[in-house]
Amino acid sequence: MDSQKRLARTAGMYYLIVAVLGAFAHIVRAQVYVPGDAAASADNVVAKASLVNHSFVADLVQATFLVFVVMTLYRLLHHAGKNVARAMVIFVVIAVAIICLNMIHQLGALLVATDPAYAAAFGVQGSEALVLLLLDLQHFGYLVAQIFFGLWLFPLGLLAIRSGMFPRLLARLLMVASAGYLLDVLLQFLTPELADAVNPVLVTLFSVAEGSMLFYLLIRGVRTLRPAEQAVLAA
Template sequence: PASPKRLAAIAGVFYLVVGITGGFSEGFVDPSLYVAGDAAVTSANVVANEGLMRFGVVAHLTDAVFFLLTAVTLYLLLKHVGKNAARLMVVAVIVAAGIISISAVFTFVAMQVATDSSYAGAFGPLGSSALVLLLLEIQHFAVLAAQVFFGLWLAPLGYLAYRSRLFPKTLGVMLVLATVSYLVDVVVAFLLPGLAEQIHGYLSIVPAIAEIWMVLYLLIVGVR
């Protein structure tokens, strides 16, 4: 069996891939294409950036795969601390990865509708643009729903990190606080979208610090 340090290093590499592919797809590609409430602009963005959109779909799927690999590797590393908590961590990631994978399908279909003239012929230019917007809105809110599980997996991970003596206790606390930030962000986004735009940046600070710290600790230190 792999040593704890080796498992930590492997998990760190997998987690880094998640950060890169997730950041690219969710932080760059999706916002550059989808314009809420504007079918014409959204459809035009898709047509003008077909190649970028294809890379975005692949990045989403890669993100999902490596997210699962990260969770399984951390499960192997931390299951001795609490098997039930470790299982909950993996279950949350399985759900999140499934949602992300399905959302990528909606992105790909939106690209097909925007770039295949047969849809414009069948529904008219306005109808096909509206369909593109609808598909990308489903994708947008699916990713937002997945954020619930992006948050929930960090709670058991933080608990296990705190209890394990393998990581700084402060890191474990930060990971649990990141769960709270993710969940508040999602709830506010659905209930008070106007407010969500104002506070999203602030709510992203704790998760960003916690997850970057975790990745760097796994890669550089490994475990204590």
């Protein structure tokens, strides 16, 4: 049990790094990206070039630590279902691959906005339009990655239930959040106006579900199973 708690708390520490760096990168993106306004977006990138560059690195680091999170959770939970645990790892690896490739769009926007050669080649308005296009592509690229970032929470919740190491309410909350992520992606692509209305509720759901898991891992680690529960799982 002590070794399981150490694994859980290690996963929680990695998860905390993902949460902090991911939140920082998201806040910076929200500050510079103005959908539909090329001039404002380009001006924001220039004015906050250092922050944009730091957020680029933060996103790459948090994506790397997300792999560490799922590898640690695999070690902790694979006994509850190897195929489910493998699916969890695969979903995270796909999400991380998309996120890392998608970051090239942010780097491209930073280069175009801050290097005068692009304005000389495309004109000021042309370079601003290119900056907005790259930020648009990054925005939608994140939505694509969100499919798999949502999917991994479902097997995580299922493993949490099967293992008995986490409260059932927490496990079910993760599974509901998984469906919420997928719903958000569909709405963002199909009905953006409805997505804007529903998004605050979904973001609250995501924050509660993943925040609860993060702090449970850090503070409690795993549940101490009763002898009867241990016997059932061993069988």
